[in-house]
Amino acid sequence: MSMAPHTRWLWLTALFGLAVATVDLATGSATSLIGTLLVCPLLASTQQGGRATALVSAAALALAIAISVAEDDLEQGDALLRLLVLAMASVYATWVAHRTADHRRQLEQVSQTAQRAIIKPTDFRIGGLEVSARYHSAAALSQIGGDLYAFAHTPMGLRLLIGDVRGKGLPAVHLSAAAIGHFRDAAYTQPDLLDVVRELETRLAGDLGPEDFITAVIAEVAPDHVRLVNCGHHAPLHLPAAGIPALLVPPERTTPIGLAPAPVIQQLPLAEGDRLLFYTDGLAEARDRTGTMPDVQDIASLCTGAASLESALDGVMDAVGRHTRRATSDDIALILLQPAPARVTLPQQGESDGDIDAAAPAGQ
Incomplete structure (x- = not known):
């Protein structure tokens, strides 16, 4: 040891x-x-x-x-x-x-206070979807990094961003905050995901240094499908209710944001019980003492074995801690979502049916 x-x-x-x-x-x-x-x-x-x-x-x-x-x-x-x-x-x-x-x-x-003010753990249900997100800091000052996620409930559906800023420390936190702010603006104003990427690229030009970039996945999720673009980031994990888990590897790889990406849109149908896991390299590259990285099947079983999304992500975080023996040097950001199971909620007096499930995500 x-x-x-x-x-x-x-x-x-x-x-x-x-x-x-x-x-x-x-x-x-x-x-x-x-x-x-x-x-x-x-x-x-x-x-x-x-x-x-x-x-x-x-x-x-x-x-x-x-x-x-x-x-x-x-x-x-x-x-x-x-x-x-x-x-x-x-x-x-x-x-x-x-x-x-x-x-x-x-x-x-x-x-850490600055970063947690920007990226807060959140659980919400909106637009026919259930979403849970978690962030874990590596805790060492020199290793506070630029993992980020953000949500926007737009007329086009729930849009999300998950990414990883190159570098560590307060400059990475600053760039994360800028990326989140620009994403939310673009997510509400741009009709297409490719337009969102182009808008992010343009707006971040003044914030990015000569060697800075952001790997990112931007997704637009509805209860029956997901559309996404991948700019040099780890492929999300699709966990079907009936079937084999699969990484959503883009048909054509492209560069991260800040390096003139040219992504293509991927589209995938979602069925009741399906789940999607978005993550950063703190999970994908969490090595144990021998250099072994986590097994995708083990992560998939943790994400599908728990009844609630919150319990599933807590289980993933615990498993990463055991795998690395708490020696991980990178932050971890996770988003797990699924089509919300149908539920019957009687409207209160003075409420219309459209007001049900109208709660906005935390931090939006």
């Missing part, structure tokens, strides 16, 4: 300290290397928090004192000076580690 990066750094620091002590004792009092032990707290401060750095600093100082006692030079001026420098370096390293960890936590909270 491989160690976490922080644990490896602690072991490296400990091995360095032991190596210094071994060489120093082997060469005798003629050569003193205890001054080099200040590398231990400084090295720890680059990867650890204040508490761990303080422990490493204390261990390094104790080791230096033990070496000085063993070599009987504790009372010599140069040895005391080295110990004093080591102690001062330890205090400074601990202070830096504490400040850095605190700053990192603040940035992480701001970034």
Whole structure:
């Protein structure tokens, strides 16, 4: 089993300290290397928090004192000076580690709050469809990414976007927000999915850097069919009520948004009980310790085995966590939908039949 990066750094620091002590004792009092032990707290401060750095600093100082006692030079001026420098370096390293960890936590909270304000988990029923969406952050500050999804209940039907912005951090969050805003505008005003893609490409030109792009699937879903375009993204998974699960691979692959895509429209009929899973590479490329990615059939069984969409997505998230042992370095965005089962709802007094199921999706 491989160690976490922080644990490896602690072991490296400990091995360095032991190596210094071994060489120093082997060469005798003629050569003193205890001054080099200040590398231990400084090295720890680059990867650890204040508490761990303080422990490493204390261990390094104790080791230096033990070496000085063993070599009987504790009372010599140069040895005391080295110990004093080591102690001062330890205090400074601990202070830096504490400040850095605190700053990192603040940035992480701001970034995650910003991203969750843009992409919120949601469950809704509208236009003869049931929809559930989930987002999971990899949680490390440097890995906060640009996974995104959005919905628009338009006269053409329910339109959705799921995508992945190239890059990490706050720039990716900013670009995700821009893409969602432009998608919602285009989804309501453009009559055709290809027009939505062209509008997104045009509007995002001012937000995309020279090397930026967004892989995306844009879909238009009705209870009896789905139309979609795929711009360099992972193919959605069709889960028929009766039949074999299949990836909706586009007949012609094209580039992501930002790189002049030329997608083609795919259309697929939907039957009662069918489900569609849209996802980002946090699911498609979730590798375990051996580099093995999730099996499509396993994901399909999780999505169809649960009665509710919410339970199905929770099961997928748990399975990914077990598969990667919570070591995934990428965010995950999921959308699962199905034609809504028929239900009978008596209108309340003053309601018309058209008001039933008129709730809008969260965040729309």
